[in-house]
Amino acid sequence: MSPRKSPSEVVKEINQAGGCSHPIRLRGEFINTNTGEVNQRPLMVACKDRRAVVCPSCSYLYKADAWILVSAGLIGGKGVPASVCEHPRLFLTLTAPSFGAVHARQADGSCRPRPQPPCPHGRSLQCQLRHDEKDLKVGSPLCDACFDYEGAILWNAEASRLWNRTLEQIRRRLAVCLAPGLEDNPQGFRLSYLKVAEFQRRGLVHFHVVLRLDGAGEAFSAPPSELTTEVLSLVIADVVREFSIITSHGEIAWGRQFDLSDASTLDRDDLRIAGYLAKYATKSTDGTKDFARSFQARSNITSLNGSSHLRQLALTAWDLALESEFENLNLRAHAHAFGHRGQLITKSRHYSTRFLDLRAARAAYMARQSTGDPMSGTFVFEGRGYDDPHTVEVAEFLHWLSLEAKKSAPRPEPTTGGDR
Ligand SMILES: [Zn+2]
Ligand SMILES: [Zn+2]
Ligand SMILES: [Zn+2]
Incomplete structure (x- = not known):
């Protein structure tokens, strides 16, 4: 067992890992490129996990990058000109259809107060409770025998494909608005997007775009001047209402509830949207560590505490993977995401900058700040996390302290356009 580190050694170790809670440990040979001196020592590299429950520090940086990515596409910055403020820009929320009545938290705090006939299993579909925000019942079915678990998992698994095909259809319809008959060869415009997937309490994925x-x-x-915000809105609304795709297990479409709003009216609104999307991008499936990583065995799921509904969704995905007709959906690897296979944040090439470029710019900035000699080396993966588990607590405490310090610092006024 290694000797206990002093507090200053612990803080130094955390700083070397960029404040990360679960850094990747590498071992290798460092070469001082000025002096040629070679030495061997371990190196800690930040995990770069986007989920706040997994690593608060890396997630914080990810959230900041996601904010820049979204806002640059809306109001300019990072190579995107401020003139995009003149272009039609919309904010769209797409939901999944119903797979069975679930406990809800309406705007007025009620659940399902209206009288309903009982379900075929004789259970009441009415709920007069007012659920607390943290109540695990919210999102769980009023009758689990009625809830279509298989349908929900298969919808999640195909949702990204449904989005891609929907986008294709929107582009075709816009092309027709410009030049009837040219739907198979859309030209004259480019429709860019950034999409964030978020899980509803019922375990169905929905998209903010x-x-x-x-x-x-x-x-x-x-x-083109013909393609106004109004035209874009009408086309999107029509496609979302009508469009569906045929999968090997039936037809799938969007839920009846969707929201479409003009993102070009106010800069402050634009920034608020960027804030929402950046926050959604750092969530795990259910906001806890339970569903933050893929499962290695069925017993990993059955042994979970918490919502029995979410457990059942993960088990359904795990078990459906055994059926040959769903083999191509890779459901076992995505049981923790209730079948959803896509990335949580995706964007088209021309929307704005890339995470990769933002990270490279930050690394270059850090290198410029460094006062030591330049180093190069070759490294091998040694493991994950700190030697002493208490270091995680210290790292998370230091991250919390830095956030508190930022809160009390004076805030700069938000600026629009230009390179931030
Ligand atoms: Zn980390
Ligand atoms: Zn209820
Ligand atoms: Zn029932």
């Missing part, structure tokens, strides 16, 4: 219309020529050029 920012869409922006540009011209087809040079990046971020003005779109």
